[in-house]
Every structure is written in structure tokens, then in C-alpha cells.
Amino acid sequence: MTHSATSIISTDLVLLDVDAGSDKESVIGRLATRLADSGRVSDGAALQAAAMAREAQSATGLPGGIAIPHCRSAAVASPSIGFARLAPKVDFGAPDGPADLVFLIAAPDGAGAEHMKLLSSLARALVRPDFVQSLRDAKSADDVVGLVDGVVNPDGTKPAAAAPTEPAGAQSKSIVAITACPTGIAHTYMAADALKLAAERAGVTLTVETQGSSGSTPVSAQTISDADAVIFATDVGVKDRQRFAGKPVIASGVKRAINEPDTMIAEAVAASDNPKAPRVEGTASAADSGASAGGVGWGTRIRQILLTGVSYMIPFVAAGGLLIALGFLFAGADIANKPDGKTPLGNIIATTNSLTNLPSGGFAQYLGAVLFTLGGLAFSFLVPALAGYISFAIADRPGIAPGFTAGAVAVFVGGGFIGGIVGGLIAGFSALWISRINVPQWLRGLMPVVIIPLFASLVVGLLMFLLLGRPLAAITSGLTNWLNGLTGGSVIILGIILGLMMCFDLGGPVNKAAYAFAVAGLSVTDPASLRIMAAVMAAGMVPPLAMALATTVRPGLFSEPERENGRAAWLLGASFISEGAIPFAAADPLRVIPSMMAGGAVTGALIMAFGVSQTVPHGGIFVFFAISKLVWFLVALAAGTAVSAFAVLGAKQFTNRSVATPAVAQTAV
Numbered sequence: 001m002t003h004s005a006t007s008i009i010s011t012d013l014v015l016l017d018v019d020a021g022s023d024k025e026s027v028i029g030r031l032a033t034r035l036a037d038s039g040r041v042s043d044g045a046a047l048q049a050a051a052m053a054r055e056a057q058s059a060t061g062l063p064g065g066i067a068i069p070h071c072r073s074a075a076v077a078s079p080s081i082g083f084a085r086l087a088p089k090v091d092f093g094a095p096d097g098p099a100d101l102v103f104l105i106a107a108p109d110g111a112g113a114e115h116m117k118l119l120s121s122l123a124r125a126l127v128r129p130d131f132v133q134s135l136r137d138a139k140s141a142d143d144v145v146g147l148v149d150g151v152v153n154p155d156g157t158k159p160a161a162a163a164p165t166e167p168a169g170a171q172s173k174s175i176v177a178i179t180a181c182p183t184g185i186a187h188t189y190m191a192a193d194a195l196k197l198a199a200e201r202a203g204v205t206l207t208v209e210t211q212g213s214s215g216s217t218p219v220s221a222q223t224i225s226d227a228d229a230v231i232f233a234t235d236v237g238v239k240d241r242q243r244f245a246g247k248p249v250i251a252s253g254v255k256r257a258i259n260e261p262d263t264m265i266a267e268a269v270a271a272s273d274n275p276k277a278p279r280v281e282g283t284a285s286a287a288d289s290g291a292s293a294g295g296v297g298w299g300t301r302i303r304q305i306l307l308t309g310v311s312y313m314i315p316f317v318a319a320g321g322l323l324i325a326l327g328f329l330f331a332g333a334d335i336a337n338k339p340d341g342k343t344p345l346g347n348i349i350a351t352t353n354s355l356t357n358l359p360s361g362g363f364a365q366y367l368g369a370v371l372f373t374l375g376g377l378a379f380s381f382l383v384p385a386l387a388g389y390i391s392f393a394i395a396d397r398p399g400i401a402p403g404f405t406a407g408a409v410a411v412f413v414g415g416g417f418i419g420g421i422v423g424g425l426i427a428g429f430s431a432l433w434i435s436r437i438n439v440p441q442w443l444r445g446l447m448p449v450v451i452i453p454l455f456a457s458l459v460v461g462l463l464m465f466l467l468l469g470r471p472l473a474a475i476t477s478g479l480t481n482w483l484n485g486l487t488g489g490s491v492i493i494l495g496i497i498l499g500l501m502m503c504f505d506l507g508g509p510v511n512k513a514a515y516a517f518a519v520a521g522l523s524v525t526d527p528a529s530l531r532i533m534a535a536v537m538a539a540g541m542v543p544p545l546a547m548a549l550a551t552t553v554r555p556g557l558f559s560e561p562e563r564e565n566g567r568a569a570w571l572l573g574a575s576f577i578s579e580g581a582i583p584f585a586a587a588d589p590l591r592v593i594p595s596m597m598a599g600g601a602v603t604g605a606l607i608m609a610f611g612v613s614q615t616v617p618h619g620g621i622f623v624f625f626a627i628s629k630l631v632w633f634l635v636a637l638a639a640g641t642a643v644s645a646f647a648v649l650g651a652k653q654f655t656n657r658s659v660a661t662p663a664v665a666q667t668a669v
Contacts, residue, residue, distance in 0.1 A: 004135070008079055008080060008081055008148070008149075008152055009080070009081040009082075009083065009144075009145055009148045009149070009152075009467065009538045010038070010144055010145060010571050011079065011141035012034065012037075012038050013031075013034050013035065013038060013040075013081065013082045013083065013146045013615065014082075014083050014084075014121070014141035014145065015030065015031070015034070015082075015083065015084040015085065015139070015332070016085050016140070016141060016144070016543070017085055017086075017087045017590060018030075018084060018085070019087060019088065019629035020084055020086055020090070022090065023090060024067070024069065024090055024091065024093075025048075025345075026090070027067075027069075027084060027086065027090050027102055028048050028052065028069050029044075029048050029357075030084065031082035031083075031084055031102070032045075032047040032048040032051065032082070032104065032106075034082050034202070034365035035072075035082050035104070035106055036078075036561070038080075038084050038534060039077075040071075040077055040078065040080040040106070041075050041076050041080070041106060041308040042075045042077065043075040043566045043568065044564075045073070045077075045564040045565045046073055046075040046253060046568050047071070047073050047075050047106055048565070049068045049071070049075065049565060049568060049569075049572070049582075050071040050072065050073040050075075050627060050639040051071045051073075051104065051106075051582060052073070052442035052582055053582050054069065054070060054071045054110070054453050055069060055134075056239050056506075058093075058235070058253075058255060059092055059093025059140070060092055060094030060100055060187075060603065061091070061093040061094030061098075061253075062094055062099075062126070062163065062190070062259070063094055063095060063233075063258070063259055064094075064096070064129075064132060065089065065094075065096075065097070065098070065099050065100045065105075065309065066094070066101045066126055066132065066305060067090075067092035067094070067098055067099035067101070067102045067103070067104075068103050068105060068123060068126065068187075068190075069092070069102070069103075069104050070103075070105035070106070070107070071107070072107045072108065072109050072314060072578035073106065073107075073108070073109065073110070074109045076106045076107060076108040076109075077108065079105075079106065079107050079108065079110060080101070080106045081103055081104065081105055081106070081148060081152075081299060082104040082106070083101075083103055083104075083135075083144055084101075084102045084104075085100060085101055085102075085135070085136070085144075085435075086099070086100045086101075086102060086139075090102070094305065095259055095502065095560075096325065096353075097578070100136075101132065101135055101136065102340040102652075103122065103126075103177040104262075105122070105191050116471055117665070119496075122148060122152055123187070123188075123189045123190045125534045126190060127194045127197060127258075127503055128193075128513065131147065131151065131343060133438060134147050135147060138429075142491030146353060150541050151217070154497075155567060160352055164328040170491075171228070171379075173204050173205065173228045173268075173269050173372070174204075174205045174207075174223075174226050174227050174228050175199065175204055175205070175206050175207075175228060175229050175230070175265070175268050175269070175270055176206075176207050176208075176209070176219055176223060176224055176227040176229075176230050176231070176244070176247075177195050177207070177208045177209070177230070177231035177232075177233060177257075177520035178208075178209050178231070178232050178233065178234060178238050179192045179195070179208060179209075179210050179211070179233045179234065179254055180210070180211040180233075180234040180235065180238070180239075180254065181660070184388070185253045186339050187235075187255060187258065188210050188211065188254065188257050189245075189328055191233045191254045191255075191261075191516040192208040192257075193209045193258035193259050194257055194258045195207060195208060195231065195233070195257050195261045195264065195265065196262035197261065198262045198264070198265045199265050199576070201261070202265050202266070202269070203591040204265055204268075204269060205224050206265070207219050207227075211238070211239050212236070212291070212302060216245075218240070220531055221243070223314065224243055224244060227244075227247060228245045228248070228268075228269075228272035229247060229248040229249070229250065229269070229271045229272040229277075229282060230247040230248065230249045230250070230270040231249070231250050231251075231257070231264055231268050231269070232249060232250070232251040232252070232253075233252055233253070233254045233256065233257035233264070234253070234254055234345070234422070235253050236252050239397050240396070240397075241280065241281075242280075242281075242395075242396040242397065242398070242435070243436065244280040244281060244442070244450070245281065245654065246279055247279060247280050248268070248271035248272050248274065248278070248279055249271070249275040249277075249278055249279060249280045250267045250268045250271055250278075251465045252264065255619055255662070256484070259502050274281055279658070280360055281394075281395070281432050281435075283438075288346060297580060298525070299327060304427070304497055305390055305393040305394055305428070306390065306516070307388055307419065307516060308390065308392070309386045309387070309388075309389045309390035309393065309394035309420075309421070309424055310516045310519060311388065312385055312386075312388075313382060313385045313386040313388035313389065313519070313542075314393075314519055314617060314618075316320075316378055316379070316381045316382050316385050317379070317382055317519055317616075317617050318616055318617055318618060319378045320376070320377075320378030320379035320381075320382070321379070321616035321617065321626060322375070322614040322616050322626065323372070323374045323375030323378060324371070324372055324375030324376065324379070324615055324621065324626075325375075325615050325616060325626035326371045326375075326625070327368045327369065327370075327371035327372030327373075327375060328368070328372070329348075329368070329625045330364050330368030330371065331346065331361065331365045331366075331367070331368020331369055331371075331372065332361075332365075332368070335349070335365075335368060335369050335372050336372070343622070344376070345369070346369040346371070346372035346373055346376075347369075347372075347376070348369075348602075349365065349366060350366075350370045350373040351373075352368045353366055353369070354366075364537055371441070373503050373610070374437070374473070374570035378603060380411075380416075382410050382417070382585050383407045383408075383410050383411050383417055383419070384403075384404045384407030384408065384546075385404070385414065386420040386421065386422070386424060387403045387404065387406045387407030387410060387420040387421070387423045387427065388400050388401075388403035388407055388418060388424065389424070390403060390407075390420075390421065390424030390425060390426045390427075390428060391403025391404075391406065391425075391427040391428035392428070392430055393429060394425070394431070394432055395427075395428045395429075395431035395432040395435065395452070395456075396430025396448075397448065397473070398431050398447070398448045398452040398454075398455070398456070398580065399427060399428045399431040399432070399434060399452075400454075401453035401456075401457060402427035402428075402431055402453055402456035402457040402459075402460055403423075403424050403428060403431075404432065404525040404620075405427070405457045405460065405461060405462060406420070406423030406424055406427040406457075406460040406461070406530040407419075407420045407423060407424065408422060408466065409460070409461055409464040409469070410422075410464065410472065412421045413464065413465070413473050414469075414473035414476060414477065415464070415467035415469060415473050415475075415476055416472075416473075417475035417476075418472055418476050419459065419464070419468075419469075419473070419476060419484030420477055421479060422468065422472060423464055423468075423532035426459070426460045426463060426464075427456055427460040428458055430455075430456040430459040431452050433454055434451065434452050434455050435447065435448075435452055436446075436458055439451075439493065448618075449630050456457070458471075459649065466600075470519050485606065491608040491609070492605045492608050492609050493605075494523065494604075494608060495533075495535045495601075495604035495605040495606070495607055495608030495609070496601045496604055496605045497604070498514050498518070498536050498539060498598060498604045499518075499535065499539035499542075499597075499599075499600035499601040499602070499603055499604025499605065499640070500534065500597050501514035501522075501599050502514050502540040502578065502600050502604070503539060503540075503542060503543055503578070503593075503596040503597045503599070503600030504593065504643075505593075506543055506578045506581055506585055506596070508594075511540070511578060514536055515536055515540070515617075516621060517532070517536075518532045518533045518535075518537075519533070519617045519618070520535040527613060530628075531607065531608060531611065531612065531613050531643040532540070532630075533605040533613070533614045534607050534612045534614035534617075534627065534633065535603075535604045535608055535612075535614075536604075536605045537576050537614060537617070537618070537620065538607050538612075538633060538636055538637050538640070539601075539603045539604045539607075539640065540576055540578045541573050541576050541578070541600045541603075541620055541637060542573070542580045542600045542603050542637070542641055542644055543573070543575070543578055543580070543581035543585075543596040543599075543600070543622075543639075543644065544569040544570075544572040544573030544577065544578065544580030544638040545569065545571075545574070545641045545644040546596060546599050546641045546643075546644030546648065547565075547566055547569050547580070547592075547597070547645070547648070548566045548569035548570040549568070549583045549642070549645040550566075550644075550646075550648050550649050551563045551566025551569075551636060552566060552644040553645065553646075553649065554653075556650050557649065557652045562584070565584070567582070569581065573641075574618070574620050574621045574622070575617060575619070575620045575621075575622065576618055577620075584648075588652075591648060591651035591652060592648055592651075593647075594651075595644050595647035595648035595651055596644050596648075597641075598643055598644060599640035599641060599643040599644025599645070599647065599649050600640060600644070601640075602636075602639055602643045603636045603637055603639065603640030604640075605643075606632075606635065606636035606639055607632075607633065607636045608641070609629075610629060610632035610633075610635070610636060611629065611632075612627065612628060612629045612632050612633045612636065613627075613628045613629075614626055614627045614628070614633075
């Protein structure tokens with residue numbers, strides 16, 4: 001079902017002066033149900049689950065009594081907006097109190113740029129006081145639809161927000177801002193317009209580049225050159241950050257630009273006149289250690305750097321692991337054996353046989369050997385990709401070549417993924433340091449493509465070979481031997497720890513740390529790493545499956561919307577999407593989270609005790625062919641699911657429900 005731009009909202013999606021419950025889960029559920037009843041969404045429960053997962057990342061409440069919960073979901077047929085004017089107000093996490101105007105913005109997975117522009121137009125209009133007041137004064141649903149249609153209509157007759165112009169004759173500062181949020185639907189554009197209006201009030205010339213889902217038009221090199229300062233209001237990395245090298249910078253999350261735009265503009269103006277202000281990396285004048293007001297501290301920066309490397313590495317691991325698993329499926333596990341003590345049988349078959357010269361096992365064995373070899377080649381990029389993109393996160397594109405080189409050296413000297421991490425950091429900071437050297441104008445064009453990659457590669461290569469290679473190899477070898485040597489209680493304790501971490505925050509930093517540990521060390525030739533990967537994935541599947549089981553066994557303890565969410569959680573859990581349990585944990589954290597951790601610990605311990613291993617980092621039960629001892633994997637998963645389910649049922653049955661009843665009674669997921 002498709003809708004035109006003018007039908008992105010209709011009167012049946014508008015709720016005026018309603019009591020939609022006492023919490024944001026209730027409001028989101030009410031609007032999700034309206035969208036589903038209208039036929040715009042195939043599954044209201046799935047839409048709310050996606051919206052609540054987005055809420056778990058950061059609150060969507062905005063100053064002025066506004067909230068814009070939003071998400072992308074496969075359940076959404078076309079971009080749609082539900083609106084509720086609440087009485088009483090409901091807390092969505094805004095700094096100045098609860099909201100009475102709530103927009104649920106629903107976008108389909110893979111929504112095109114035009115669709116995203118429609119949604120961003122609404123977000124931009126919400127920073128205009130006149131538009132917000134008109135929503136509060138609206139007498140009917142038709143009035144609301146007319147107001148919203150006026151700002152999302154693409155005919156250009158009613159633009160969402162005109163670009164502010166500089167006051168006549170003003171001798172203002174010139175500032176460039178980048179705004180970006182994880183989904184790129186709403187906050188990206190709201191931050192942009194909030195900053196624009198603040199700049200207009202301050203008499204400052206501001207150019208904003210929105211790096212959102214509807215695409216972005218990069219600011220010109222001349223605009224950057226003329227800028228006195230830069231604002232980075234982002235929750236994700238800034239694309240082509242090196243363009244702004246040397247500019248004074250004010251950095252923060254995207255919501256600060258929405259909540260405190262005047263303050264950020266004032267800070268940027270002050271930074272432009274302060275020679276000691278923090279500057280974008282890549283030029284000689286660096287910031288003092290530590291972060292300025294609104295800046296990003298080095299602890300956070302290092303974590304972002306490491307997770308960038310892991311995130312870019314995962315596709316190599318996933319593709320390689322699946323190909324290897326398919327190779328085993330077609331040709332059997334024997335293709336991993338080394339008849340000559342050096343080369344796996346699969347590699348020998350792939351290089352010595354062909355379609356006209358099949359091995360003794362026939363075409364299936366030959367195909368399996370080729371797939372096994374392809375997977376091994378993809379796997380060989382694991383450490384170089386990790387190091388390369390760690391370096392990229394520090395020094396941008398000039399850091400990629402020295403980073404990949406550092407990773408290759410780490411593999412060559414036996415440093416493994418630890419060597420890749422160390423090498424990537426050295427390569428990135430070497431490239432960054434070299435980029436800060438003042439060189440003649442004629443040489444600057446060669447810096448990013450020749451000088452920086454050459455000398456950064458030389459620095460990290462010499463350090464890795466001459467000083468760090470053997471110690472890193474010893475550390476890696478020691479860690480590998482320790483993991484492979486774990487038996488009995490030791491290996492079970494490791495499984496318990498990983499299980500607890502995976503279920504603690506359901507996709508949050510602790511969960512991601514455990515997952516990153518497993519993925520970064522994954523190696524098809526290292527049995528211990530394959531067992532860790534199996535423990536991490538199985539434990540991560542427990543929370544949504546447990547809540548699905550709990551809502552099935554004792555439906556009376558849950559509201560109808562929660563039972564619907566429980567039915568959706570079966571698929572989410574089977575797919576290793578821990579976030580499927582977030583709505584339950586958000587509504588009742590004190591009873592749900594400890595229960596999930598108990599089951600995760602049981603599953604992690606059993607996976608380790610049974611010696612289950614896995615060669616791919618994601619996919620849940622759907623990559624069954626990549627899991628050894630599949631029956632024991634299922635036993636461990638079932639045991640943990642049962643423990644968590646009955647723990648949460650017991651907690652709900654025998655403890656005081658008064659603090660959570662409103663959330664449970666009204667939750668619609």
C-alpha cells in the first residue's frame with residue numbers, strides 16, 4: 001500500500017486531548033495501533049518494538065513539550081505519521097518536563113531519500129514556535145492534518161523552515177555545523193534548524209551540513225575555508241572529518257544542539273577567538289588535553305575508535321564464516337585437515353582440481369573446497385580490516401593504508417587481533433601526527449595520498465617489526481593457549497561472565513563489549529574463539545525468547561499489547577536480536593533484567609561445558625549449519641530461556657507490582 005506525500009498523515013491517525021497512559025510506551029503503543037488499524041503498518045507490535053529500541057538509545061523528548069518517537073521498520077508500508085495531543089502530559093525524557101505533543105514517525109526499512117525528506121520536513125518545523133502553537137490551538141483533526149501537510153508537502157508552496165538569512169550589514173562570525181543522529185530521520189534535521197534559528201538570533205552566519213538518511217550536500221571547500229569555527233552535533237562519526245582540519249571545534253551529541261542551540265553558537269563564537277580552543281585533528285595547533293564544554297572526552301573517543309574498527313570488521317567475519325560453514329556443509333569437516341601439515345585439504349583441492357578434474361568426492365567436495373577457500377581468504381582480512389578502520393577512525397582516509405599495513409604486519413608476526421588493535425592505534429595516531437606538520441603549499445596535495453600513508457606505514461611497520469612484534473605475539477599466543485587450556489570450572493565461569501554481559505543492557509555498551517570481544521577474536525582455526533562466539537550468540541538470544549515464553553505460559557500477568565510483543569519476540573530471539581526484550585525491560589527493569597541475566601548465565605555456562613562452537617558472528621538459529629553440536633546448542637538455549645522466563649514470572653507473581661503496573665497495563669509493543 002502506498003500513500004502520496006499529502007497522505008503521510010490522515011485524520012484517523014490524529015488523537016486530540018486524549019489520556020493515552022502514564023508512560024511513553026503506552027503513547028507509542030496507542031499510536032502504533034492507530035497506524036496498524038489504518039493499514040499503513042502490517043504489525044503494530046513490531047513498530048512499537050522498533051520505536052522502543054530507538055528510545056533505548058536516547059530519549060526523544062524535546063524542549064517545549066514535544067516528543068518525536070521515530071524508527072524504521074519492515075512492518076511500515078510507507079512513511080506515515082501518527083499524532084497525539086495528550087492530556088495529561090507524558091514524560092519522554094525532555095530536560096524541561098513531559099510532553100503534550102507527540103509525533104510517532106514511522107519509516108519503512110530502506111526508505112528512499114524523498115521519503116526521508118518528508119519526515120525531516122516535519123522535524124524541522126517543530127523548532128518553529130508558531131507551528132507548535134498552531135498544533136496546540138488546533139480545533140480538529142482536520143486542522144492538524146492541514147498543518148502537517150503544509151510542511152511535508154513537496155510542492156514547495158509551504159516550506160518547513162526557510163533558511164535564516166544574516167541580518168543586513170551584520171559583521172558576523174561564520175560557522176559551519178554538522179548534524180547527524182543514528183537513524184538520520186528526525187534529530188539530524190531538528191538540530192540543524194535549531195542551530196540556524198539560534199545563529200539568526202545571534203547575528204552569526206551559519207551553514208549546516210545534515211548527514212542524514214535523505215542524503216547530504218557537503219558544504220563547499222570555500223565555505224569551510226571561510227569558517228571561523230565548526231560545530232559537530234553528532235551521535236555518529238562525522239563523514240570526511242578531515243575537511244575541517246585545524247578549525248576550532250565544539251563537539252557534542254545531536255540532542256544538545258536541539259536543547260541548547262544558543263549556548264552552542266555562543267561557544268563556537270568564543271572558540272573562534274580562542275587560540276587554545278580544541279581544533280579538528282589534522283593540523284599543527286592541537287587542543288589541550290581533555291574536552292572543552294560540550295566536547296567529547298578521550299575515554300569516549302577511544303571507545304568509538306575501537307568499536308569503529310570492530311563494526312567494519314564484522315562483514316569480513318560474517319562473509320568468511322558463512323562461506324567456511326557452507327564449505328563444511330558440502331564437503332565435510334575433513335577439508336580443514338592438513339595432510340601435509342601445512343595446507344588445509346580444501347585449499348589443496350581448490351587449487352589442484354577443476355570442473356573437468358573433480359576430486360574423489362565429486363562435485364560436492366570440489367564446491368565445498370572452493371567455498372572453504374573463499375571463506376578463508378575473506379577471514380584473512382579480519383585483522384587488517386580491524387586495524388585499518390581503527391586507524392581510519394583516528395585519521396580518516398589517510399589512515400586506512402597504514403592501518404591495513406599494520407594489520408597485515410600483526411598477522412605476519414603472529415600478533416593476532418591484539419596486534420591489530422595496537423597496530424591500528426599506532427598507525428592512526430602516526431597518520432594524524434604527520435597530517436599536523438606544516439608543509440609548503442605545493443606539497444599539501446600529496447599529503448593525504450602519498451606522504452601520510454608512506455611515512456605512517458613506515459613508522460608503524462618499523463615499530464611492529466623491531467619492537468612490538470614479538471611481545472604482541474607472545475601475548476596473543478599466551479591468551480590463545482590460556483583459552484584453549486580452560487577446562488571444567490574455568491571455562492564455565494567464562495561462559496557465565498559472557499552470558500551476564502550479553503543480557504545486562506540488551507544491545508547497550510556492556511552487551512556490545514562482550515560481542516566485540518567475541519568477534520574480534522574469532523578465528524576458524526582457534527577452537528576457543530569459536531566456543532566464545534557460540535556462548536555470546538546463544539546468551540544474546542535468551543532475553544527475547546524468554547519474554548516470548550513468559551507471555552505464552554502466563555498471559556494473565558501481561559497486557560494484551562505485551563502478549564502481542566511476546567509473539568513477535570519469538571522471531572527476534574531466534575534471529576539473535578536481543579533488543580526484542582527492551583520494551584519489557586524498559587517497563588519493569590528491576591524484575592526483567594536480573595531474570596534475563598540469570599538465564600544468560602546458564603546458557604553461557606552450558607555452551608562452554610558442552611563444547612559448542614560456531615563460525616559465524618550473527619544469524620541466530622538460522623545459521624544452524626555453522627554451529628557444531630547443534631543439539632547441545634539448542635539444549636543450552638532452551639535451559640537459559642526457561643530459567644529467565646520462570647524467573648521473571650516468579651518476580652511478577654510474588655513481588656509488589658504497584659510500581660510497574662501502570663507501565664505493564666498500558667504497554668503496547
